[in-house]
Structures are given as C-alpha cells and as structure tokens.
C-alpha cells in the first residue's frame with residue numbers, strides 16, 4: 226500500500242487516534258498499540274503543563290508515534306495561537322491539530338476563525354492540521370493558506386453517526402492537493418472503510434474505539450477496516466450502475482443460442 230506523506234513525514238498507518246474517553250490510561254495505550262497508529266492527538270487542556278511526568282503522556286509517547294497536540298476547547302484564533310505556542314513548548318513539536326469550536330454543545334468548528342488561525346500559525350512555522358467543516362471551498366482556502374492536511378468532519382464529534390457529509394467529502398477529496406483526513410463522527414469500522422474507499426488519505430477516530438465494549442479489539446477492527454478501505458481504493462472500485470436495470474455478471478450466450 227502507498228505510504229501517506231504529511232509535511233515530509235511518511236506514515237504506514239492511515240488510522241489516527243484520539244485519546245479522550247478511555248476508561249484508563251492502560252486501555253488507551255493498549256488500544257493505541259493495537260490500532261497500529263502512528264499519529265495520536267491529545268488535547269492540550271488534558272495535560273498537566275507543570276508536570277513533565279504527566280502519567281497520561283507516558284502512555285502515549287512511543288518511538289513511531291507522531292504526537293499531535295490539539296487545541297480543543299479554544300474559542301477563537303487568538304486563543305488557538307496561544308494554545309499552539311504552549312503546545313510547541315510543552316511537547317517539543319510544531320505539529321498541531323487546530324480545533325476551534327466556540328459552542329461546546331455541538332463542538333462544530335468555526336470556519337472563519339479556523340482559516341484566520343491557520344494563516345497565522347503557518348507563518349509561525351507550525352505544521353497545521355485543521356479540523357474543519359466538510360466545506361469544499363473552505364478546504365481549498367485552508368490548503369492555499371498552507372495547511373498540511375484538511376480534516377473535514379464526517380459528523381459532529383462523538384456522535385458515531387458516520388459519513389453524514391459524504392457528498393461534500395467526495396468533492397473535497399477530488400479537489401485536494403494535500404491529504405484529506407476524515408475526522409469526527411466515525412462510529413464503526415465500516416464508516417472508516419467507506420471514507421478510505423472514497424479516497425480519503427486517513428481517518429481520525431476516538432469515541433468509537435474509546436467507548437466500545439472492548440476498545441482494544443475495536444482498535445484492531447478499525448485497523449483492518451482502514452487498511453481494507455485503502456486497499457480497495459488503490460485497487461480501483463468498479464463503477465456503480467446509474468439505472469435500475471440489472472447487468473448479468475456472466476455471459477448469457479450459451480442459453481440464447483439454444
């Protein structure tokens with residue numbers, strides 16, 4: 226399978242994981258390892274900045290894993306830039322998942338502030354991966370602003386509703402010159418496979434794994450589904466018929482000649 230490249234770094238895995246909602250740090254770590262992920266996002270607000278030995282971090286930091294601090298909880302571009310600078314200082318990485326959602330009820334990303342913050346953070350030398358609306362125009366603007374990927378939502382965070390935005394994701398993928406990571410709302414391995422079959426470069430999953438009956442097994446299932454979806458995309462899916470008339474899969478000539 227083709228490797229994924231973001232900002233010059235190669236990834237074998239196209240499954241990114243979030244670290245919220247797990248019952249324990251141990252289960253989180255086992256799930257991360259079972260998923261085969263090489264990119265894990267962690268909310269700045271969950272880290273004890275004064276404690277370099279923060280227990281949670283010990284369970285996330287592994288040699289092959291790119292840590293992706295996220296700005297979840299910030300409400301505008303100014304707060305995002307501040308949080309990004311703290312993250313760079315605390316984690317020693319300039320990679321950043323930019324999340325700006327002013328309304329905690331729906332956690333929907335603020336498009337205007339996200340674009341503004343992306344422009345500013347790119348100038349400050351960050352590798353910016355913005356979580357955003359599944360808006361093809363916005364995604365193009367984020368790409369022009371220097372984002373390393375775009376991360377359009379499948380459905381609102383934590384809903385497990387799958388690809389509610391499928392039609393728009395298709396346009397975003399078709400137009401993108403940078404990787405498209407479908408983020409949020411992916412509630413089942415089949416949703417991840419669907420996103421990958423559409424041609425998404427990767428998926429980011431948190432809730433569906435963390436709240437599963439057996440998160441570690443679910444992480445394995447997502448790994449398999451993400452790989453299968455990507456393999457199918459690279460193999461080239463057959464076209465769907467655009468009418469309701471069946472087309473025989475095997476030739477009928479033997480019967481017709483009798």
Ligand SMILES: CC(=O)[C@@H](O)[C@H](O)COP(=O)(O)O
Pocket residue numbers: 242243244245266295297356381382383384385408409410411429430431432433
């Ligand atoms: C952890 C993280 O970054 C989330 O904000 C992300 O968008 C995942 O969403 P789900 O929890 O719906 O998978």
